[in-house]
Amino acid sequence: MGMAGEAESFLSRSKAWLVDRRIWLAFAWTFALGTAIHHVEHGRTWLANQPDTPEPLRRPNPGGHGYTQIDFGGQWVMARMVVTGHGKELYHRQRQWEVVRQSYPVSDETPVQREETFLPRYQRKYARTDDDVGHDADRMMSWFMGKDPEDWKAIGAATATPLAVELTGNPFAITARTQASAIHVTDTVAQEVNKPAIGGPLYPPIQALLYAPLGFFKPQDAYYLFQCLAIGFALLAGRGITVLSGSRVCWPIATTAVLLYPGCRVSIDLSQNPTLSLCIVLWGWILVTRRREWLGGMVWGLFAFKPVWGMAFFLVPLLMGRWRVCVAMVSTGAALAVATLPFVGINTWFEWLQVGKEAADVYNRSENWIFLSRDLQGIPRRFLVDFKLPDAQRDTPLAQAIAWSLWGIIFASTVLLYRLRADRSKTVGLGAAFLFLGAWLTCYRFMYYDVLLSLVGIACLAAEPERLFRSQVFHLGWKGHSLAVRMLRCLNSFPLMIILGLFVLDNLITRLAVQVTIGMPAWGEVATAPNGATSLSTPRIQTDTSISYPWDTVLVFLLWAWCGCRLLRGDERAPNP
Numbered sequence: 001m002g003m004a005g006e007a008e009s010f011l012s013r014s015k016a017w018l019v020d021r022r023i024w025l026a027f028a029w030t031f032a033l034g035t036a037i038h039h040v041e042h043g044r045t046w047l048a049n050q051p052d053t054p055e056p057l058r059r060p061n062p063g064g065h066g067y068t069q070i071d072f073g074g075q076w077v078m079a080r081m082v083v084t085g086h087g088k089e090l091y092h093r094q095r096q097w098e099v100v101r102q103s104y105p106v107s108d109e110t111p112v113q114r115e116e117t118f119l120p121r122y123q124r125k126y127a128r129t130d131d132d133v134g135h136d137a138d139r140m141m142s143w144f145m146g147k148d149p150e151d152w153k154a155i156g157a158a159t160a161t162p163l164a165v166e167l168t169g170n171p172f173a174i175t176a177r178t179q180a181s182a183i184h185v186t187d188t189v190a191q192e193v194n195k196p197a198i199g200g201p202l203y204p205p206i207q208a209l210l211y212a213p214l215g216f217f218k219p220q221d222a223y224y225l226f227q228c229l230a231i232g233f234a235l236l237a238g239r240g241i242t243v244l245s246g247s248r249v250c251w252p253i254a255t256t257a258v259l260l261y262p263g264c265r266v267s268i269d270l271s272q273n274p275t276l277s278l279c280i281v282l283w284g285w286i287l288v289t290r291r292r293e294w295l296g297g298m299v300w301g302l303f304a305f306k307p308v309w310g311m312a313f314f315l316v317p318l319l320m321g322r323w324r325v326c327v328a329m330v331s332t333g334a335a336l337a338v339a340t341l342p343f344v345g346i347n348t349w350f351e352w353l354q355v356g357k358e359a360a361d362v363y364n365r366s367e368n369w370i371f372l373s374r375d376l377q378g379i380p381r382r383f384l385v386d387f388k389l390p391d392a393q394r395d396t397p398l399a400q401a402i403a404w405s406l407w408g409i410i411f412a413s414t415v416l417l418y419r420l421r422a423d424r425s426k427t428v429g430l431g432a433a434f435l436f437l438g439a440w441l442t443c444y445r446f447m448y449y450d451v452l453l454s455l456v457g458i459a460c461l462a463a464e465p466e467r468l469f470r471s472q473v474f475h476l477g478w479k480g481h482s483l484a485v486r487m488l489r490c491l492n493s494f495p496l497m498i499i500l501g502l503f504v505l506d507n508l509i510t511r512l513a514v515q516v517t518i519g520m521p522a523w524g525e526v527a528t529a530p531n532g533a534t535s536l537s538t539p540r541i542q543t544d545t546s547i548s549y550p551w552d553t554v555l556v557f558l559l560w561a562w563c564g565c566r567l568l569r570g571d572e573r574a575p576n577p
Helices: 005-017 021-045 070-083 091-102 111-116 135-145 150-161 174-185 187-194 205-210 212-216 219-244 252-259 264-270 274-289 294-305 305-315 315-320 322-343 347-363 367-372 376-382 397-421 432-440 448-462 495-512 551-568
Strands: 472-475 489-492 514-519 525-528 534-537 540-544
Touching: 021 219, 021 252, 021 264, 021 367, 070 091, 070 135, 070 205, 070 212, 070 219, 091 135, 091 294, 111 212, 135 219, 150 376, 205 212, 205 294, 205 305, 205 347, 212 219, 219 252, 219 274, 219 448, 252 264, 264 274, 264 448, 274 294, 294 305, 294 315, 294 551, 305 315, 305 432, 315 322, 315 397, 315 432, 315 472, 322 347, 347 367, 347 551, 397 432, 432 448, 448 551, 495 551, 525 551
Parallel strands: none
Antiparallel strands: 472 489, 514 540, 525 534
16 A cells, blocks of 8 residues: 555544544543542632741641631531531520531631731731631631620620739739629529520521531531532533433533533532532423423422522422422422421521521621622622611612612513413423523522522523524625625624623633723712812722622523523524524
């Protein structure tokens, strides 16, 4: 065989290799598993000691200490209280203090935390910011809802006073201080201190019971374990997208999509549970599509551990008229609540409602919560709430009215458009995607990592790729310009561009944290300084691409709006193009 024949044979083998489906699947799995390993490794080293970390800021354990954050720590503390027999005191801050201090010892902290936490700023030698000081247990309890009894201060002072060193040599001073302390510690004060102070994490008792196995581990080990479980749920969710899309999206590609979608990476860093929630949504709905509505409703009933999502997605079977799903969902949630009673008692549930009510009030005023949220009601509050004011004065009737109006418009539009224009017999496709996205948008409260749950709407669209990838041709040139300009074309699929935008946003733009400031000198006012100098005060609007702004919610809204416009045109009942 000559050189020409060998070259032709090589090209033939290369072509066969390139079109071999197994090769592409192997490449796709390699990329998916590599992404999963990257996420786990990033999560394990998040907030860990770095090579350039000064010695006073190093922890004895070199691993990541994301477990000290409220996102995982709050869930673990509840699980720990159940396994240590304190389930009936789940929302008692006195007991929480005991569990948290035992689980987050000072010996695991940095030298700066141990030595400079209670020093005034001017006496600190190594602490660079306020984040470097503060004991882990104190921080954790400060993030929980509720307040400790005010009389704790009186008890603490009364206990410490007799122990003070007497510098004057007066033998009667200690006796006098002891008697003075006893006067303040009355029976009434003792009763108030012993009365349970209600507070704690926002999760219901069902969550504490489901997470109880993690309570047998130390918080850091449980943190690492759940990160691995979260990756497993991501793989399972990827399989669910493949099944829901009718195998139009292969498993490794679907898994990669889950891992790279907004909310997944940060949820693994924080050891939060959106991948678990996504699995519940996907696999519960898969059962519904296969006419196993009772079983699908039971799977969705697991959302009793995150009630806001249970109430949000309850809208889907309700508007579709799938009553068996609704009944099974409610019954399963109620059965799970009853199953907790031997461990936590019924009074704990009323205490949880009290915690939830406080959290709803705090949410409307907390700058941190508002800027990290992704729900509709948090969007206008970013601009309408004056965070310089005291907490009690921040939330205004105007902010409440606009927040609820925005939510009401999306909710009403979802209900009306779906009921009037969608094909309710279809469990996937345009109408189902519109309904799932609308349910996600109208969830009462959720954080930035829960954006991952909007992926179920995209999975429904992927079951009809003809609509998803349908492009329109836009002529960018016009008569009188050069031939090159007139021939320029732009192929554009609006939903595909939005979906790609979500991936680019989370994996590139958010990390760049691009800042944009717009000034309006025409609306400026002359400001006079105390020294008499004058200057033009120009109103400015500043925004950026960090996690503090809900650009992902905006993109999901645009995708929801596109689905709604297509429904309004009658595309759901028209044959696929």
